[in-house]
Amino acid sequence: MTGQLTARNLAVAGALTTSEQEKIRADFPILCRTVREGRPLVYLDSGATSQRPRQVLDAERAFLEQHNAAVHRGAHQLAEEATDAYESARARIAAFVGVAPEEVVFTKNATEGINLVAYALSNSSIGKDAIQRFAVQPDDEIVVTEMEHHANLVPWQELCRRTGATLRWYRVTDAGRLDLDSLELSPRTKIVAFTHQSNVMGTVPPVAELVRRAHQVGALTVLDACQSVPHTPVDLAALNVDFAVFSGHKMLGPSGVGVLYGRRELLDALPPFLTGGSMIELVMMESSTYAPSPQRFEAGVPMTSQAVGLGAAVDYLSAVGMDRIAAHERALTGQALAGLSEIDGVRIIGPLDTTDRGGAVSFVLDEVHPHDAGQVLDDLGIAMRVGHHCAWPLHRRFGIVATVRASFALYNTPAEVDALLAGVHEVRRFFRVGA
Amino acid sequence: MKLEQMYQEIILDHYRNPHRQGLREPFDAESYQVNPTCGDEVTLRVALDGDRVSDVSYDAIGCSISQAATSVLTDLVIGRTVAESRSTMDAFVEMVQSRGQVEPDEEVLADAVAFVGVSRYPSRVKCALLGWMAFKDAVGRAAAGDATANGAERSEAP
Numbered sequence: 001m002t003g004q005l006t007a008r009n010l011a012v013a014g015a016l017t018t019s020e021q022e023k024i025r026a027d028f029p030i031l032c033r034t035v036r037e038g039r040p041l042v043y044l045d046s047g048a049t050s051q052r053p054r055q056v057l058d059a060e061r062a063f064l065e066q067h068n069a070a071v072h073r074g075a076h077q078l079a080e081e082a083t084d085a086y087e088s089a090r091a092r093i094a095a096f097v098g099v100a101p102e103e104v105v106f107t108k109n110a111t112e113g114i115n116l117v118a119y120a121l122s123n124s125s126i127g128k129d130a131i132q133r134f135a136v137q138p139d140d141e142i143v144v145t146e147m148e149h150h151a152n153l154v155p156w157q158e159l160c161r162r163t164g165a166t167l168r169w170y171r172v173t174d175a176g177r178l179d180l181d182s183l184e185l186s187p188r189t190k191i192v193a194f195t196h197q198s199n200v201m202g203t204v205p206p207v208a209e210l211v212r213r214a215h216q217v218g219a220l221t222v223l224d225a226c227q228s229v230p231h232t233p234v235d236l237a238a239l240n241v242d243f244a245v246f247s248g249h250k251m252l253g254p255s256g257v258g259v260l261y262g263r264r265e266l267l268d269a270l271p272p273f274l275t276g277g278s279m280i281e282l283v284m285m286e287s288s289t290y291a292p293s294p295q296r297f298e299a300g301v302p303m304t305s306q307a308v309g310l311g312a313a314v315d316y317l318s319a320v321g322m323d324r325i326a327a328h329e330r331a332l333t334g335q336a337l338a339g340l341s342e343i344d345g346v347r348i349i350g351p352l353d354t355t356d357r358g359g360a361v362s363f364v365l366d367e368v369h370p371h372d373a374g375q376v377l378d379d380l381g382i383a384m385r386v387g388h389h390c391a392w393p394l395h396r397r398f399g400i401v402a403t404v405r406a407s408f409a410l411y412n413t414p415a416e417v418d419a420l421l422a423g424v425h426e427v428r429r430f431f432r433v434g435a
Numbered sequence: 436m437k438l439e440q441m442y443q444e445i446i447l448d449h450y451r452n453p454h455r456q457g458l459r460e461p462f463d464a465e466s467y468q469v470n471p472t473c474g475d476e477v478t479l480r481v482a483l484d485g486d487r488v489s490d491v492s493y494d495a496i497g498c499s500i501s502q503a504a505t506s507v508l509t510d511l512v513i514g515r516t517v518a519e520s521r522s523t524m525d526a527f528v529e530m531v532q533s534r535g536q537v538e539p540d541e542e543v544l545a546d547a548v549a550f551v552g553v554s555r556y557p558s559r560v561k562c563a564l565l566g567w568m569a570f571k572d573a574v575g576r577a578a579a580g581d582a583t584a585n586g587a588e589r590s591e592a593p
Contacts, residue, residue, distance in 0.1 A: 036437075037437075369497065369498035369499060371499075371562065372442075372498050375438065375441070387473040387474065392474060395474065402473050402475075431447070431499075
């Protein structure tokens with residue numbers, strides 16, 4: 001059996017070997033626990049949040065035990081050490097996605113990063129200080145896609161509501177791909193915001209083409225990279241997007257920290273979103289001037305041990321190698337797609353092969369609601385997400401209210417995919433489907 | 436095994452063969468409820484005859500727990516007074532929110548005692564209550580003579 005699994009896994013060049021998988025799993029204490037009635041945990045919900053290796057937990061603890069202080073203020077030794085740790089994390093995270101440290105803004109999470117852009121554009125649109133190049137006018141258009149997470153949809157709906165602009169979107173095909181023919185951009189298009197990888201279907205849209213079209217009409221691009229950065233090599237500079245966001249907790253890091261990338265020239269010109277301490281240059285009673293980016297966008301004492309932890313997370317991912325991780329997850333995804341396709345009554349929502357596709361695999365079952373399926377899987381120790389995964393419009397587009405989703409990370413194994421497939425059979429047996 | 440305690444045969448029977456499904460006229464008030472975490476929804480109508488519940492009709496999308504709970508609800512409240520229905524509802528809510536700590540009274544809850552297992556799965560409590568929240572809302576509207584509010588004023592289950 002093990003031999004078979006190994007052979008299957010190695011079918012993807014560069015995939016992690018069995019001993020490498022074991023070594024990685026040993027770094028994640030939570031993967032050793034049991035759930036429900038003594039079932040070994042099979043964690044297939046990394047698309048929602050990933051688990052953290054000891055190295056990340058240790059880095060956070062070491063920072064708090066040895067160096068903790070408020071960063072970018074104070075001249076004592078701890079303040080210096082804390083600031084160094086914080087800025088070192090920024091530099092390593094920036095390098096991890098191919099950009100300069102000054103282009104990385106720490107936010108609470110990816111959602112806050114998108115809201116930061118939306119509100120900064122809003123702030124550019126009003127009053128005597130309106131900044132023409134960023135101003136969103138009533139006749140303008142903001143473009144998203146039908147496969148967005150609510151985090152990359154609702155902030156744009158709200159920006160439209162505040163400015164009077166119109167929201168438009170690229171549609172999704174029956175096969176779960178982006179339909180580039182479903183929308184024509186226009187000179188009124190100010191922003192094109194899209195995901196780098198669907199959190200439901202795993203679909204990777206044609207980023208280069210979307211960026212080309214957006215820039216052709218002078219629109220800014222915003223990339224939701226939450227589901228790509230943890231799973232595949234990402235070079236944001238090479239992708240040529242204007243803004244991008246990703247979250248720490250989905251990439252082995254702590255919760256409470258996310259990243260907004262902005263092209264330097266844009267961040268330098270953009271007005272602030274949240275204002276207060278740390279982000280200022282000069283403050284007088286009447287008015288203030290603001291620090292250069294990224295400080296301009298980091299008001300208040302920032303999350304510090306979390307940023308340090310995220311720095312350790314990118315070190316960990318880099319040490320394994322993002323190419324290897326991508327190959328490993330591609331193998332798992334291929335195995336899941338093939339196995340699920342063979343089960344009667346299973347309908348996969350999204351691409352059926354691993355071309356331009358990451359490791360989120362969502363499906364519905366004939367005669368069993370996803371909630372009920374998830375409950376049986378949970379009873380077997382398999383942690384999966386059920387529901388609309390914060391992509392309700394996408395589910396509506398497929399005429400469903402919910403799906404069951406498996407999402408993989410570097411620490412998952414072919415044996416866990418087998419457990420998933422066996423679990424789906426058990427769901428059918430439990431609810432007597434096809435009996 | 437806890438799972439079989441939750442998915443008792445009576446629940447699966449109601450799920451496969453729901454009672455009094457479909458939206459019917461006449462009715463005094465209608466309520467639309469949605470569970471925003473999973474997208475399940477129910478539209479439920481209540482018809483009153485004096486202080487008695489003469490009909491409950493509904494259209495719902497949801498899991499076995501929410502569908503079966505709404506089906507059982509119709510058995511429990513149709514033909515009863517509004518006050519009796521409300522006390523049944525209170526007993527049901529108390530049971531499913533009890534984390535397994537409340538021994539249900541079969542005299543009051545009849546088939547609904549089958550949902551006692553749900554109380555051990557906190558994430559499923561909302562499912563069991565979706566139809567009941569719609570019933571509570573609709574009865575409240577009917578008593579207030581407000582039949583109109585529905586989809587336009589979507590309120591969420593607790």
